[in-house]
Amino acid sequence: MEKKFMKGCEAIAEAAVRGGCRFFAGYPITPQNEIPEYLSWRLPQVGGAFVQGESEVASINMVYGAAATGKRALTSSSGPGISLKAEGISYLASAQLPAVIVNISRGGPGLGSIQPAQSDYLQATKALGHGGFRAMVFAPATLQEAVDLTYNAWEYAERYRNPVMILMDGCLGAIMEEVEFPEMKELTADNVKEWCLDRIDGREDDHMITPILPEPLLEKLNIGKGMQYKMWEKLDTKVEEFMLEDAEYVVVAYGIAARVAKEAVLRLREEGCKIGMVRPITLYPFPKASLNNLDYTKVKGVIDIEMTIPAQMREDIELQVKDRCPVYEYGRSGGMLLDDDGVYEAIAKIVKGGE
């Protein structure tokens, strides 16, 4: 298939349409505006609906409504807007509704800056909303990966009846590179789920809300969710392991940071350093085994590279390293970008200096 030279946000939007998305609601915020802009003309072409909501809160609740009808629904935003959607995302998880939420992240906290940053890792992986639920978090590093993950995101959302997040920083949202799109998914009657509104025969009271549940029922729901999260870990963890075999130092990085770090790893390999990399593609479930199973008789250090300060993935890394070697971190923050030389020098100082 022909390759297209495309902007990250637009590539995600097109991949969503091809993956079956037929409803979008969102509210503008930099650096993700090209997603709604693209979908505002693209969705009507395929019989879908685009709504620019009056707020983030309204938009996420429209997504809730659309998901309840069995349509593949999407919203996108950036850090401050995702915070506003938190309530709605938690309600989606509670009502067991599938939806995809894209966060093109920028500098934080607060209004932060409009420049790229990886500052929403903790929010995405630990608490997208109140109540202790989890969502799968996909973190693409290239636009091709962003296309492929977005295209299939609803398969996961519907399989587990749970929201799915795509977390990508503003760099990858704005960058243009070549992508290849898969065919448009043809959704048949089989794709209309038995659980959605108007699908359950004989049900008199056809609505889908998250009421105050009787406590034993709510506990049961949460036990089920807990079991599901364990299942994700087994079945759905995605990770790239790079040059680990003889590695004495292991870099851990995701998304844009992983691309900059990989360049540094290759440069250090050329200089004879035994260094490799673990790149989580799913941030939740976190690829625990890739770090837990490293050969710690060889590994002298694990280096966390993130475009945020302080590093947020570090705790997940430390839980797997279990004090078997030191964990280091390097990053930039607030919309200041990582760069090849900066990351190389930071890693080289640890590896060569034996610090």
Added chain:
Amino acid sequence: MKQSFVFSGSGGQGIMSAGITLAQTAIAMQKHSTFLPEYGPEQRGGSAKCTVIISDAEIISPLPKKCDTLIAMNELAYAKFIGDVKEGGTVVVNSSRVKTTARDDVKTISVPVDDVALELGNVKVANTVLIGVLIGATGIISKDVVIAALSKKFKEKSPAIMELNIAAIEKGIELGSKA
């Protein structure tokens, strides 16, 4: 071979457009390319910068610290980014606006692209003249392929705009190869 270019200037000077044209032309020549824009919250007139990487191999990191070639369309952009050029690199300056140069460890190519574009009929094609200068001076992309790309881009606007841009490319190449 991997080469990085930084186009810089202010909003409205066609910085992004020039960067995209370079990247698209490289891709049409079966090379790999990335284009990364950076701009502030301003709708017009703020600083504009984009980084283009062209490579024979797949591009891993799109965030180089230093670039091989800087294109500076105004004094402010020149001052801001001249320090980011590799030693021995190339700097193309719009000498209609950039009056002072600061480094002698880089090759500086000065062309008054605003004035050249005005002479051709419209200052808006200054960025196209600049791409021509880049081709003339470095040969990084093919003249035929970039003309094909511009023809495709401007064909729908009007034949006059298309021709003006082609004239701008050709004038730029002429000036760039002399520099």
